[in-house]
Amino acid sequence: MTFRDNCYNLLMQIPKGKVTTYKAIANKLGSKAYRAVGSAMKNNPNAPQVPCHRVVKSDGSIGEYAYGKNKKIKLLKDEGLSIKGGKIVDFTAVFYEF
Numbered sequence: 001m002t003f004r005d006n007c008y009n010l011l012m013q014i015p016k017g018k019v020t021t022y023k024a025i026a027n028k029l030g031s032k033a034y035r036a037v038g039s040a041m042k043n044n045p046n047a048p049q050v051p052c053h054r055v056v057k058s059d060g061s062i063g064e065y066a067y068g069k070n071k072k073i074k075l076l077k078d079e080g081l082s083i084k085g086g087k088i089v090d091f092t093a094v095f096y097e098f
Contacts (some may be wrong), residue, residue, distance in 0.1 A: 003029070004040040010098060011044075016079040018096035019088060021058045028098040037056045042066050048075055062092030 001010075010025050022037040029037075041052040047066060053075040057063045062083065065072035073083055082089035 003031075003033070003036060004043070007037055007040040008044065008050045009048070011050050011052060011054065013078045013098065014051060017081060018094050019054045019056050019076070019081070019091075020096045020098070023057055024059050024098060025055065026097075029052075038063075051075075054079075054096075056088060056091075060088040062086050062088070 006029055007025055010028055014020055022034045022041070025037045026034045037055070041055050041065070044050055044052040044066065047053065053065060053072045055063070062069055062072055062076075076088070077081060081094060087091060089093060
């Protein structure tokens with residue numbers, strides 16, 4: 001299995017209404033390759049079924065999305081998350097730890 005495949009498998013564990021970070025995914029994979037996780041998210045061929053929109057920056061900022069930041073925000077809001085000023089509201093309460 002490739003690094004990207006491992007990232008995508010982890011994404012499938014994140015429930016609707018929760019988010020995780022690039023760092024948390026890398027840590028779970030025993031790596032510090034946070035940017036490689038970001039690259040995997042950017043190149044996800046099965047978005048949004050493989051929910052890379054649920055991955056945000058460590059400070060709760062939305063970050064980028066292959067289909068645009070506005071689409072990512074819409075997907076997250078549709079799952080019940082609140083976003084204000086480009087950040088997840090109450091980030092620690094909705095953070096998914098592997």
